[in-house]
Amino acid sequence: MLYIGVDLGTSAVKLILMNADGTIVNTVSKEYPLYFPNPGWSEQRPEDWWEQVVQGMKELISNNDHNQIAGISFGGQMHGLVILDSEDQVIRPAILWNDGRTGKQTNFLNEVIGKDKLSSYTANIAFAGFTAPKLLWVMENEPDHFSKISKIMLPKDYIAYKLSGVHSTDYSDASGMLLMDVKNKCWSKEMLAICSITQEQMPKLFESYEVVGNLKPDVAAMLGLNASCKVVAGAGDNAAAAVGTGTVGDGRCNISLGTSGTIFISSKEFGVDENNALHAFAHADGHYHLMGCMLSAASCNKWWMDGIIGTKDYQKEQADIQELGENNVYFLPYLMGERSPHNNPDARGTFIGMTMDTTRADMTQAVLEGVAFAIRDSLEVAKSLGIQLQRTKICGGGAKSLLWKQIIANVLNLKVDVIESEEGPALGSAMLAAVACKEYASVEEAAKSIVKVIDTIEPSPELVEKYEEKYSKFKKIYPSVKELFDSLK
Structure with a gap:
């Protein structure tokens, strides 16, 4: 069988097609714009991600047997804030991991709420790039947008949603939101309350190698894939890269x-x-x-x-x-x-x-x-x-x-x-898809079989x-x- 890995990066999306033994059959890369509307700000349009993923996926599989493609998974830029309304439409451009606008909100979390409390709630303290400070920024500076939020997502998970219709995320990527209790792998009720959001606004949590759902029939038809093709949760880019290495x-x-x-x-x-x-x-x-x-x-x-x-x-x-x-x-x-x-x-x-x-x-x-x-x-x-x-x-x-x-x-x-x-992340995400489709019994087994060291710098x-x-x-x-x-x- 064949597996697609999608690495949703900051400047481009990289897609690979991998067979069961880890051989890379094809690769495609598609760029999209990065916007800096103010000094220190960094944004992208989720619609641009989706458009390039679709085009890239069509190119990726064009010369292969579509019936052999069993699963799709993801590695993606972490921490970005994607917010959807009740119609699942994007409310505003995504605020990215390298955006520096949230200094005030980060200081509030670290100094007023307190680093000790944050660490006890989430195992981490606030960093300007994390998702929770971005939510506080939107609440304070764009209250109309904040009031419309029906779902809060991370970048790669927006693509998974467009493919499957399921609002999902995985534990590795969610760890960087400052909204999850990392030790116990659940949303932190305390952090949700601090950010004035509800558990219903959050996506469902999965292990990176778990199946989120199948391709929606209309998306499958558009891509030329079987609707039985599995959509797999995937991982934050660094965790996906770690799998790939x-x-x-x-x-x-x-x-x-x-x-x-x-x-x-x-x-x-x-x-x-x-x-x-x-x-x-x-x-x-x-x-x-x-x-x-x-x-x-x-x-x-x-x-x-x-x-x-x-x-x-x-x-x-x-x-x-x-x-x-x-x-x-x-x-x-x-x-x-x-x-x-x-x-x-x-x-x-x-x-x-x-x-x-x-x-x-x-x-x-x-x-x-x-x-x-x-x-x-x-x-x-x-x-x-x-x-x-x-x-x-x-x-x-x-x-x-x-x-x-x-x-x-x-x-x-x-x-x-x-x-x-x-x-890196593209290979790791394809490996996660292979594990989800039972090609390998575990992520460790897949890594042992697929990853090969060819040189060592002493x-x-x-x-x-x-x-x-x-x-x-x-x-x-x-x-x-x-x-x-x-x-x-």
Whole structure:
């Protein structure tokens, strides 16, 4: 049988068609606009997502036996607020994960309601990108829209609804809303009350590998698929990427270098760090994970390459970098503010350490190293919980760079395993569809069968020592300039 994985990203939707043994038969990518109606705001039209998913799916399956397509599942950008009225029409554009408008509401939740209470209700504290602060913002600033809300959804779940007619979400994606009791896997009555919403306005919760429903007959006919094709809950993009890299079970790690960057540590047991610096979320394998998330990762390199020095030849720019561990230029990668571990939407990107002999290559290297150092910040929090890692998988657009993988390996002092497929969330979501259709008995079994390591980047003791010294300097920069960031608002 064949399975469709839909990765609903921030700039494009990527669709893959996978057969039962994990071989990718076809891939399609479709872009859609991103809107910035005010400084720090970030929105998209859910209708654009749906239009491109439909077009992309038709292209994806055009040369294949439609009768063989058994299931569709999803990985998707997390935290986005999609609100529907009583007719299931979109009320306003979706407010995305990297939107920074909710500073006031985030402070209210953390300071007035209190971080301790939030953590007891949801296992997390409020971050500007989370869904609950966005609801409070709509309630305060767009009361007419708020009064019309019949259903509250996340981005990928809007696509699942359009396919199946079922209002659903999964535990991993719902974990990032600040509306779910993560430990007990249910909606938090306290948080719903704080946000003035009801349980009836929330979608039904599923495990990521559970069937939500079948294709609606009219949608099946439009796509040319059987109405018996199953629609599977899917997962938040990071949990789906973790499935796609085999980061399931206990004590495994994945680093994602996408638009945002994450370090994702899977666990069979629920756990929270005392300062809530890391997100404590449910995982797509039915268990839990800890995650550190930085808002700008590969997007920092894209900003530097495309926007500042004006080149698309990333490989050529990186070829000029000769000496690792020797750079005296540092970069804080906080172009969209920062989440883990600082939780500061007002943080900004910063270069420091330039001299008259600083080169273009030094600046490029500083960008790559700055992202690695910021991921190390989250790894240090995990270490404080007694988590000891020896190796990590890696995925995302930035993972195509051998140099960046070498930097990651040495800054974090971890073996970096490179897998055969770089499809990340799209592959993970297709694997979830295969599990839901009983192709595999569990997510772990699917990962063991499908995910293959083809290379490992080993850290060098000499470079690890050099980067240890560099990191000790990097981690002093943010505390030194934090007050300046506050004054630049």
